[in-house]
Amino acid sequence: MxxxxxxxxxxxxxxxxxxxxxxxxxxxxxxxxxxxxxxxxxxxxxxxxxxxxxxxxxxxxxxxxxxxxxxxxxxDEDVAGLIESMMGLAAKKGHIRTRTGPKAPELRKARVCYNHLAGELGVQMYDSLISRKYLHENEDEVTLTKAGKDFISTLGIEIDTLKSSRRPLCKSCLDWSARRSHLAGSLGTALLDHIYAKGWARRLNEVRVVEFSPKGELEFTAHFPL
The missing domain is CATH 1.10.10.10 (Winged helix-like DNA-binding domain superfamily/Winged helix DNA-binding domain)
Structure with missing residues (x-):
């Protein structure tokens, strides 16, 4: 057996x-x-x-x-990560079901993946945090650096509160449309909540699209430059 x-x-x-x-x-x-x-x-x-x-x-x-x-x-988030990763692998291998419609470009630009930001802007945020050494990536493990903690604190996000959660603080999630990583974990959720709270974007009813205003996208890029 x-x-x-x-x-x-x-x-x-x-x-x-x-x-x-x-x-x-x-x-x-x-x-x-x-x-x-x-x-x-x-x-x-x-x-x-x-x-x-x-x-x-x-x-x-x-x-x-x-x-x-x-x-x-x-x-839980583990299941969400598994489904999103499988979607990413399917896209990478060319197993695509064609669905045309007005929401397709918007979904690829910015969408909700369970409780964090995905799509092109989600990947941009992750890459920006990595490039500025706010996040450290070692194979599948992602950790928040000292500089990263300082940056997150300037946004008004309490790191100690996030750490008290049973969920991992930082976790990479394979993005099915961009085929690269975006940020999951309690920090990913907190950053998406911060985006909503600042009025940079809103989630459209009934769909996964996260719609940024022109000013909100400029603010987002200023905080998470490429």
Whole structure:
């Protein structure tokens, strides 16, 4: 009998097309109902419920009840990172499903990946922090340097508060559209919240797009220059 982590189970859960579509939708970080997920996967509500039970049992999603309604999210940031990384690998290998539409360029420019900034501007922010030695990257490990702590503090973000979280402070996440890394972890979330709080950008309703105003993009680039 083979021992160790059962990646075959994860593969079977993610590999089903309907479940893959639902997981890709949940990477937005927004809680969705079974009916909404059924529409996304283009399957019946009864079939959706069966898929949701399997994914919940496998630790990929979690549900919350509010009154008579049920809402589903990804279980945690590790699952979100896995889905985004698989999307990045699929794009890198040329496994692309063509979906044209007005939101496609905007999604590539700036979008939400679970709870942090992704897309071209997410990669720009990550590269800027690396190039100025605010972040140190060693293979898959990303750490915040002393200079980085000082910079983050100037933004009004409390590092000690972020460190008290059970989540990792810094984590790289492979961006599916840019095929390079952007910043995840509690710091990635805090920086996206800072962008919203400063009024540089807003998240469009019902989609993953993060829309920057012209002035907001200038401010963003001033803080995270290429």
């Amino acid at each position: 083979k021992e160790g982590p059962d990646i075959a189970l994860l593969g079977s859960l993610i590999g089903d097309p309907a479940r893959a579509n639902m997981l890709s939708a949940l990477i937005s970080g927004k809680a969705l109902t079974p009916s909404e997920l059924a529409e996304i996967a283009n399957i019946t509500l009864q079939t959706t419920s069966a898929h949701l039970k399997k994914m919940e049992a496998g630790g990929l999603i979690r549900q919350r009840k509010q009154g008579r309604h049920r809402y589903f999210n990804l279980a």
